[in-house]
Amino acid sequence: MSTDAQDSGMQVASHFESADQQRFAATLGVWVFLATEVLFFGPLFFGYLYGRTHFPDAFAEASRHTDVVLGSVNTALLLTSSVSMVIAIQARKLDNHQLARTLLWVTALLGLAFLIIKGSEYHSEWQERLFPGKGFAFSDPDLRSGVEYFFVVYFVMTGLHSVHLIIGITMTVIAALSLQQRWHKVSKERMELLGLYWHFIDVVWIFLYPILYLVGRNSS
Amino acid sequence: MTQADQQTQPQAPVEVSPKNYLNEGYSLRSWLTTHDHKRIALLYMFSITFFFFIGGAAATLIRMELATPEADLVNHTTYNKLFTAHGVIMVWLFLIPSIPSTLGNFLMPMMIGARDLAFPRMNLASWYVYMIGGVFTLAALVLGGVDTGWTFYTPFSSMYSNTNVILVLVGVIIIGFSSIMTGLNFIVTVHTMRAPGMTWFRLPLFVWANYATSVILVLATPVLTMTVLLVIVERVFQVGIFDPALGGDPILFQHLFWFYSHPAVYIMVLPAMGVASEIIPCFARKRIFGYRFMAYAILAISILGFLVWGHHMFVSGQSVYASMVFSILSFLVAIPSAIKVFNWTATLYKGSITFDAPMLYILGFVGLFTLGGMTGLIVASLALDVHLTDTYFVVSHFHYIMVGGSVMAYLGGVHFWWPKITGRMYPEIWGRIAALMVFFGFNLTFFPQYLLGYGGMPRRYHTYPPEFQLLNILSSAGASILAIGYLLPLGYLTWSLFYGKRAGDNPWKATGLEWQTRSPPPKENFDHIPVVTREAYDYSSPNESGADR
Numbered sequence: 001m002s003t004d005a006q007d008s009g010m011q012v013a014s015h016f017e018s019a020d021q022q023r024f025a026a027t028l029g030v031w032v033f034l035a036t037e038v039l040f041f042g043p044l045f046f047g048y049l050y051g052r053t054h055f056p057d058a059f060a061e062a063s064r065h066t067d068v069v070l071g072s073v074n075t076a077l078l079l080t081s082s083v084s085m086v087i088a089i090q091a092r093k094l095d096n097h098q099l100a101r102t103l104l105w106v107t108a109l110l111g112l113a114f115l116i117i118k119g120s121e122y123h124s125e126w127q128e129r130l131f132p133g134k135g136f137a138f139s140d141p142d143l144r145s146g147v148e149y150f151f152v153v154y155f156v157m158t159g160l161h162s163v164h165l166i167i168g169i170t171m172t173v174i175a176a177l178s179l180q181q182r183w184h185k186v187s188k189e190r191m192e193l194l195g196l197y198w199h200f201i202d203v204v205w206i207f208l209y210p211i212l213y214l215v216g217r218n219s220s
Numbered sequence: 221m222t223q224a225d226q227q228t229q230p231q232a233p234v235e236v237s238p239k240n241y242l243n244e245g246y247s248l249r250s251w252l253t254t255h256d257h258k259r260i261a262l263l264y265m266f267s268i269t270f271f272f273f274i275g276g277a278a279a280t281l282i283r284m285e286l287a288t289p290e291a292d293l294v295n296h297t298t299y300n301k302l303f304t305a306h307g308v309i310m311v312w313l314f315l316i317p318s319i320p321s322t323l324g325n326f327l328m329p330m331m332i333g334a335r336d337l338a339f340p341r342m343n344l345a346s347w348y349v350y351m352i353g354g355v356f357t358l359a360a361l362v363l364g365g366v367d368t369g370w371t372f373y374t375p376f377s378s379m380y381s382n383t384n385v386i387l388v389l390v391g392v393i394i395i396g397f398s399s400i401m402t403g404l405n406f407i408v409t410v411h412t413m414r415a416p417g418m419t420w421f422r423l424p425l426f427v428w429a430n431y432a433t434s435v436i437l438v439l440a441t442p443v444l445t446m447t448v449l450l451v452i453v454e455r456v457f458q459v460g461i462f463d464p465a466l467g468g469d470p471i472l473f474q475h476l477f478w479f480y481s482h483p484a485v486y487i488m489v490l491p492a493m494g495v496a497s498e499i500i501p502c503f504a505r506k507r508i509f510g511y512r513f514m515a516y517a518i519l520a521i522s523i524l525g526f527l528v529w530g531h532h533m534f535v536s537g538q539s540v541y542a543s544m545v546f547s548i549l550s551f552l553v554a555i556p557s558a559i560k561v562f563n564w565t566a567t568l569y570k571g572s573i574t575f576d577a578p579m580l581y582i583l584g585f586v587g588l589f590t591l592g593g594m595t596g597l598i599v600a601s602l603a604l605d606v607h608l609t610d611t612y613f614v615v616s617h618f619h620y621i622m623v624g625g626s627v628m629a630y631l632g633g634v635h636f637w638w639p640k641i642t643g644r645m646y647p648e649i650w651g652r653i654a655a656l657m658v659f660f661g662f663n664l665t666f667f668p669q670y671l672l673g674y675g676g677m678p679r680r681y682h683t684y685p686p687e688f689q690l691l692n693i694l695s696s697a698g699a700s701i702l703a704i705g706y707l708l709p710l711g712y713l714t715w716s717l718f719y720g721k722r723a724g725d726n727p728w729k730a731t732g733l734e735w736q737t738r739s740p741p742p743k744e745n746f747d748h749i750p751v752v753t754r755e756a757y758d759y760s761s762p763n764e765s766g767a768d769r
Contacts (some may be wrong), residue, residue, distance in 0.1 A: 015340065025338040025411075025413070029339060033404060039438075039439050039440070043443055050472055145466070148466075152461055156449075
């Protein structure tokens with residue numbers, strides 16, 4: 001058991017009986033955390049559902065003001081980053097630290113690119129006065145309050161997603177730095193758990209992309 | 221630990237205190253940086269006791285004001301701030317962490333035969349996060365208070381109230397993170413840290429109850445976090461989410477708020493049921509009746525608890541069909557709750573009952589919980605609830621559950637495990653006096669409130685028509701008895717820390733792994749990790765574990 005633990009670069013804390021027990025605890029811990037995260041986004045999806053059923057026309061109109069090209073590019077970037085994360089984890093398992101490190105950097109850079117594009121979308125939406133609140137302006141008075149509600153939901157959802165992504169990028173960069181040749185400090189288990197979190201961020205976006213950019217876009 | 225081991229193990233001499241978790245280090249630093257679940261439990265215990273008496277002080281002022289029909293002690297603004305402070309502090313800073321974070325934290329690892337929780341550092345972090353949230357809440361009080369009520373109903377909280385709402389909301393969010401950390405830690409611990417032989421259906425029901433509570437903590441709390449965050453967004457950016465004037469919907473807020481806050485009631489009462497299920501078999505000297513049904517009932521309550529939130533909104537304008545469904549689902553909660561009460565009663569039947577202080581508290585708990593639960597059915601009925609909404613009937617109903625239920629069980633548990641926690645006995649006679657005073661004072665405080673509510677007295681007003689005065693005076697008189705009942709344990713438990721007689725490892729001759737180790741337990745809980753070969757609550761067997769020590 002102990003040799004196994006040394007191989008993976010993991011140390012067993014004194015209150016655990018074995019490396020297996022510690023591994024089980026850490027993995028289950030991250031899954032329970034992700035369950036919490038799903039419920040954390042829950043009210044936003046509920047609020048979105050409320051708006052979609054109460055202001056269908058305004059929501060369709062509002063979704064036409066999102067940038068579907070940039071949104072699609074971003075979806076592609078994030079899905080690709082999950083691929084590089086998976087391969088990085090496999091590389092770490094095979095003790096190919098060089099490849100694992102490179103792929104972690106690729107993952108982080110793809111995440112960063114997502115944030116930059118998202119930022120440029122926010123910028124143009126700000127200029128079009130679509131940011132809710134005092135500065136909000138919309139030509140059609142009938143749809144105004146529904147469109148503003150859409151953009152409240154849009155900014156809170158994508159904003160919180162971006163916060164999660166920033167945390168994910170930070171942890172990925174730390175993992176990449178810790179995998180410097182002489183350290184090899186990131187255990188295989190840690191890599192797996194980092195991957196779970198990264199894929200969760202990806203999955204959230206897979207739900208956000210269709211409901212914010214696609215649904216109702218081509219309705220008349 | 222096998223039975224043979226116990227019998228051969230010599231009893232430690234009284235004069236020499238062996239290494240235990242309390243004498244590992246005496247410095248403040250050793251407490252504030254500890255990873256030991258037992259010490260963290262005590263940090264929580266000091267903190268929630270502190271907040272309990274602050275929240276209690278607010279309640280005292282409320283009851284003093286209500287002794288007369290006129291506004292003679294405080295004006296309406298101050299009164300609003302008082303009941304808000306009372307609610308916020310008691311719900312989030314006392315009741316939610318009360319049993320799980322103190323007794324649960326202390327006992328769960330020992331009950332399942334583990335050295336600690338799965339994530340000791342996160343356990344300590346949860347206490348710090350809790351304290352930071354508490355500081356935010358207290359800061360709002362010091363800076364002038366908040367007048368929204370603990371429910372923060374919009375649009376008043378988001379648009380009209382000009383008090384420190386954001387500060388308290390941030391406090392609530394932060395405390396929520398602490399709840400989530402505790403819940404996550406418990407879930408992982410029960411799944412991964414059980415001793416050899418400790419199967420799921422050998423777990424003490426206290427562990428089952430805290431496990432189910434943790435599931436609620438982990439799944440419901442984030443919804444509150446996000447909802448409260450949206451109130452802050454609405455207030456800061458002046459955008460319509462919940463304010464109808466800006467295109468939002470206040471009912472949306474109520475749905476989201478009660479999606480957390482109804483399950484939160486079960487966060488408060490499930491661990492109390494767990495405590496009762498430990499104490500009743502011990503003082504009836506009988507195996508608990510229907511163990512598996514008790515465990516399933518706990519799970520059923522925690523699942524059904526997620527599906528009944530709409531019964532808080534019968535008069536809010538939600539669809540009447542939704543109300544009917546929520547009403548039926550609320551009635552269903554009565555089934556597992558009744559299973560528990562019947563099984564406790566069946567456990568007492570033909571038992572060899574002794575009436576030590578923990579048992580007195582718990583017998584009080586069963587009675588008060590039953591009355592609180594029965595009145596819950598009354599307010600879950602659609603037509604009756606229209607009359608009773610926002611009256612003192614509702615106030616009394618949930619106090620029977622939260623104070624008569626949770627606080628009684630918490631105190632019973634503190635007395636029951638006090639010898640294990642401190643190694644000393646509390647003075648039994650004082651314990652019994654306090655238990656009876658709490659029971660009597662509680663009923664005198666809150667039973668008149670059922671009558672007041674039925675008579676039509678609304679909650680959250682500082683004045684009332686003179687015909688309600690007699691019942692209000694009875695209630696205020698009861699509150700003063702209740703206050704003494706709560707202050708007494710503070711005194712004699714502190715006294716017993718220094719002068720109480722040594723308890724020995726198992727003064728109640730109870731089953732359960734926590735009683736097989738020393739009192740106070742060593743830092744690692746057990747000298748050897750025990751191997752479990754018996755069912756829980758094996759009181760009927762002639763060779764009771766630990767009984768002859």
